[in-house]
Amino acid sequence: MDQGLTGLVLFTVAVAALSTVLILVPGVAAAYALARWKGPGRGVVETLLALPLVLPPTAVGLVLLELLARDSALGRLLDALGVEVVFTPKAVVLASAVMAFPLLVRSARAGFEEVDPRLVAVARTLGDTRTRAFFRVTLPLAWRGVLTGALLAFSRALGEFGATVLVAGNIPGSTQTLSLAIFQRTQVGQDAEALKLAGVSVVLAFGAMYVTEVVTRRRGARGLV
Template sequence: MWGLDPAAWQAVILSLKVSAVAMLASLPLGILTAYALARWRFPGHGLLNGLVHLPLVLPPVVTGYLLLLAFGTQGPVGAFLEQLGLVFAFRWTGAALAAAIMCFPLMVRAIRLSIEAVDPKLEQAAATLGAPRLRVFLTVTLPLILPGILAGMVLAFAKAMGEFGATITFVSNIPGQTQTLPSAIYAFLQVPGAEPQAARLVLIAVAVAMGALILSEWLSRAIARRVAGA
């Protein structure tokens, strides 16, 4: 299809799967982290904030290497999870984990901003009307930050689609297993005569990224409208 050979096509499908899983799996923790950073004051607040943002500033290859150390079959976490039947090293799940960690800062940032835009006085008002904390969150905070959550998801998805350094370091570049779209482009560029394949993948990558940016911009404008109550 579209002149893509099966390997390239496989890479696109895998990338979509990896990105969707990375985005959805990190969402609950992302919302919780964003809420904690926006609303709670606790010892270690700055440390948590730094830790969340670390993948944004670390060289991706460093993140990938650290993941390999921790989640490789010899690593402390990896060895433990392997007993539970969950293997990350050199599997597509590992690519999803790498993508999730790399896109986490973007997701948390978008959600945190939208939580900070919600007036805590509204949550206070809900409490005086008899709503326990969880209910206040579900009926007041969550609906008001929904556009921010969606924007965070879109950004995270786009970032996950483009993740390369950490992924290739952690799970390598195995066609059909861990070869995501960027890895496939990289692989095609290494082979003489495969540039047309690479170019098609590049177009797909650009389209996905642009679409995500436009969608997230539109959603963040929706937050402003919603919080202003229009």
């Protein structure tokens, strides 16, 4: 693997990892809240959180671009703090995180819904606080859903394109990821190079999904012993 390709792969993996870490805590919190929320309005919240899955990625990128514009409230705040996001690597991470967030929430929520509430109630009667019961009982029992969601989010971030190109651009050596590089190569007629990059993307995505299957099955098998 040549030096340029190595840097591109490392940057793409780093962006996917950082975006997954960025959404992990809020994603798990949202998933747990949705799993336990039985009141009205849950469907509306679930739909709003799932919108990035069904909206065109370019539409999500446009919304992010407007939110981060210098004349917006958030843009003025970031400008006052001296933080620049648009067309920087930060924008790549942000766009990838937004697009991957729903996958983490949906999978983690399914994991939390499988936890028997009676087990949590027993922990509470034994003196655990709500927070302690969550970390000692709920989260360990729902870990497969959380892990699957995190790896799905990581895989989604690896291939993010539409939102990224609008809010971060396609700047080689700065904001260009594998998916953006594939697009650029095809635009200039370098189809062989684009296919090479596409192959690398397939290997990375396959690796992430394979790890998910292996870890989940091993833990499941141990639970049956």
